[in-house]
Amino acid sequence: GKNTLHPMGWDAFGMPAENAAIKSKIHPAKWTYENIDYMKKQLKRLGFSYDWDREIATCNSDYYKWNQWIFLKMFEKGIAYRKSAFVNWCPHDLTVLANEQVIEGRCWRCDTPVVQKEIPSWYLKITDYAEVLLDDLKELEGKWPDAVITMQKNWIGKSIGATIKFPIENSTAVLEVFTTRPDTIFGITFMALAPEHPLVLELAKGTEYENEVNGFVNKYTTMSTRERNIVEEKEGVFTGRYAVHPITGEKIPIWTANYILWGYGTGAIMAVPAHDERDHEFAKKYAVPIKPVIKPVEGDWDYEKEAYTEEGILINSNSFDGLKSSEAKEKITQYLEEKGIGEKTINFRLRDWNISRQRYWGTPIPIIYCNECGIVPVPEENLPVVLPENVEFTGMGNPLEKVEEFVNTKCPKCGKPAKRETDTMDTFIDSSWYFLRY
Ligand SMILES: [Zn+2]
Ligand SMILES: [Zn+2]
Known part of the structure; x- marks a missing residue:
């Protein structure tokens, strides 16, 4: 189970204890402490010379008090914050999962396919x-x-690149895309939007492609993440509308395509089939033009056969012809900035850490909600916020929500009745600061 033994500590919060409670009616605390005793006995019999005076268990309040203290310090600094966002959600365990806890589209604990759900959660920045x-x-x-x-x-x-704005013909809407290859801007032959992109249906409305687009969007938005990941064949539909190239003024057809992911970047790309493998595959399939704008420094290359994705020398790129990719990236970005149609952007794949879990067996998040004062942190001198033991496990939702003595409290600021946060912290919080404890 989750009773992992780190050098001298038991990572003793988590889902297995709670699942055991639901299945066998054994309280997670009893289950966990019994497991610790059992494992400890086994380790002693193996003769390891651990110094048991230094043993810690993360489910003891004298340990998780400091989870809460660290959280309060981060809250003060604005690096622990609450927002509503789409999260990985296990419909069986009724809890949020980190990306690392989703294995091939399924929950790491119960193997149920994971869905996306929008809920408010606590994040570490x-x-x-x-x-x-x-x-x-x-x-x-x-x-x-x-x-x-x-x-x-x-x-x-x-990744370092540029955010570029593309006006849309006969519309006030603007398409924003991020690219790491502004040097290929003259090679754009289509734009591609994720099926979930809110503009897709709006753009197709009233065009002869409307029905086809609706069908396509419906097919992909009702697909689970898992099913979607399995689809390898690139597929897309023309929306019937055009973007305007911000430098040349050329019309660029706007497509929606299954290989563009919503929630990654802006959910829209400028497609340059001559210099991107996925765009190339798509362009070949749908007979979209392929326009080379970078040539290799040495050797030949057939742009109809494959994409050339390395850097090189600019061709077919107006006044930027002859520049090296690295120079062109700077100069084209500068040009876009001067015209007010783009800017240099540094993008990170890293996302803030969602630490909220909708379960009982974890560290209570030390926050109180007051109708008058809003979100109020529990004062440091009132730590730890102790996890109550008298809970009922029905297997539905977060058992903490039904513990009245826990939920109902007084606002530390104004003294009026208020409610406690019932989300608990992800168990990985416990092991994130072992080094400090030791
Ligand atoms: Zn699950
Ligand atoms: Zn208040």
Whole structure:
């Protein structure tokens, strides 16, 4: 189960204890402490010379009090905050899951297909530290395996590029896209929007493509994440509308395509089939023109056969012809900035950490909701907010919500009746600061 033994600590909060409670009517606290005793006995019999004086368990209030204290410090600094957003949701366990807790579209605990749901949650603003995290990886070179450093870099996923605005013909709407290759801007032959993009249906309305677009959007928005991930064939439909190239003024057809993901970037791309593999595959399938704008420094390349995705020398790009990709990226971005149609943008793959879990067996988030004062942090001297033991496990929703003595409290600011937050913290919070505890 989740009774993982770290050097001298038990990571003793989490889902298995709660699932055991629902199935067997054993209280998670009893289940967890009994497991710890049992494992400890086994470890002693194996003769390991651990110093048991230094044992800790994350489900003890003298440990999770400090989860709460750290949360309050982060709240003060504005790096623990609440917002409503789409999250991975397990409809069986009725809880949020981190991306790392979704395995091939399914819940890591119960194997139920995961769905997207919009709910308010607490987040830690780890994106504020993206640059620092990336920079400090340099200090680990030669000390950590290269493969691990690369994994960390990809997880942070820094990319430098430009955000570009594309006006839409006969519309006041503007399409915004992010690209790491502004040097290929003269090679755009179509725009592609995710099926979920709110503009898709709006644009197609009243055109002869309306029915086809509606069918396509309906097909992909009702598909589960898992089914969608399995579809390998690129598929798309023309919306019947055009964007305007911000430099040349040319008309660019707007498509909706299954390989554009909503919730990643702006959910829309400028497609450059000559220099992007996925756009190339799509263009070949639907006979969209392919226009080369970068040539390799050495050797030949047949743009009808495959995309050339490396950097090179600009061609077919007006006054930018002859520049190297690296120079052209700067100059074209500068040009877009001067014209007010684009700007240099640094994009990170890293997202803020959603730490809210809708379950009982975890650290209570030390927040109180007051009708008068809004979101009020529990004063430090009132920590720990202790997890009540008298709960009922029905298997439906968060059992904490039904514990009146817990939920109903007084506002620390105005003294009027108020309600406690019933979300508890993701169990990974517990192990995130072991090093401080030791
Ligand atoms: Zn589940
Ligand atoms: Zn109040």
